[in-house]
Amino acid sequence: MVRLIRFALVASAAIVSATTLHADAPRLLTWPDLTARARPHADATLNYGTDPYQRVDLWRPAGKGPFPVVLMVHGGCWTTSVADRTLMDWIAADLRRSGIAVWNIDYRGVDRPGGGYPGTFADAGAAADLLGAKAGQYGLDITRVVAVGHSAGGHLALWLVGRGRLPAASPLHVEHPLRIAHVVSLGGLPDLEATAAAKDNGCGTAVVGQLVGKATPSHPDVYADTSVPRLLPLGVPQDLVNGEDDTIIPMRLGTGYVAKARAAGDRVALHRVPATGHVELIAPETVAWAEAKRLIVAALKSPSPRT
Template sequence: MTNPPLPAPSGPDGLMVWPDLLERPRPQPDETIRYGADQMQLVDLWLPEGAGPHPTVLMVHGGCWQTEIADRRIMNWIADDLRKRGVAVWNIDYRGVDRDGGGYPGTFADAAAAADALRAHAPRFNLDISRLVATGHSAGGHLALWLAGRPRLPEGSPLRAADPLPIHAVVSLGGLPDLEEAARPPGSGCGTEVIGRLTGGNFADTSVPRLAPLGVPQVLVNGLQDRIIPTAYAEGYAAPMRAAGDAVRVRMVDRTGHVELIAPETAAWAAAAEEIMKALGR
């Protein structure tokens, strides 16, 4: 049975708008796992068919680091697409800056705890995390890259951990990895004020370029017509990371805004999925 055709993008410029994605039937995960007491401290696990071991992707949602804008469920459509490709997805949630305990260091501590919980649950679900790929959209692109950089956190940071979960590659979807750049006017579609709430002025352990080199391959997939994330952000991040020794590639996708990056039928997601599967060795 084939899926019915999706309607054409409804934006005035021929690009997708949020209802084009959010108003379609939403696929559901196989398990929801709690890693803390807060209602946002949850992970959805998407399991492919078969006994495994399953190649695994750690997924991080965006929403300008604000819970009221988005939670992990905004990623369900691409999580389902990866599940159909034979890949398990560990789709994390976290307290945004607009929640008690969010901001600095709570939002980062949540992302770290959710990631580290994957190691504890991997044997139960036969998840192969030996070649773990992290992917995130928008603000989640920043957090996915930050998770890969955790071994580089400076001495004295409350976010340092003795043995953070190793991440072996990152695919960022319209991310904002350089928080110092995003904090400068005019900023991004998230505004500049949210960066202060997220970091408390602490860029040394929150902005990814401060952690360079990460030591893992990174691919940035961005839309040429993205109105939320300035297109200059991608190469603006990639150039100094390359200079520090990291392997960073940028893929700009034409006729693509911000929503297309997490809609499974789009050219943008096809590019991202290709990079994810390649990083998994599939």
């Protein structure tokens, strides 16, 4: 069950404030606008651990395949009590209707036993790598994988690509992580250091400390293997889709990351969508999702730069 109380309160307060200041401000979607509608259902659920949140939902189109795959990562401030993978059900169903399989992962948030560092990151990696192990069984084409993450999931989607650059001493290092050809971040928070300094972000700043943990003699720099800019260049194309009226994720968190990624040599584009907040990014009827889907489809038609 999706629980979005914190997000809803922050978004509602910000929308009221924006409406007071700007009488012509667009009417933005709220979380109940999304979650109160009829919910579609996945085709299968797979386990990669024993925790109830160590799960993956597979949305598989009808037919034999093999199908291109979107590796989907939900947001919710890295906090299980805020959101889980079911928040992405409606766009997952939309992609399935278009002949694209969706590997919608869950993970233990910072508020779950074993969450935070390294558990939240290790979960995301294990869920992604399970795709490689199960692709043949379900007719999935892992030479065509695009990672799509929303909000905090935008950070994890980009981080999953950067796993290949983790030092061997990191507990998050794996020898052969799943190869991802492209990333689409929807209102993401890729730069954890910038997020921790952004008091106006809808997740707050304390959660970043919960996510990365405290420095130790063996792990003195908590951002070295957790924050995406530290892993640049990622070596794959990246698209960031951000709403101009997003009161949860300040636009500068997108523009700041793009500047760092480009300086490192990555191919990155920021797509700013007018009259769009945070919820619109994962609502299938919106202009924002149409733009994100266009980018996903185009990426899946392109040959992977890492194959």
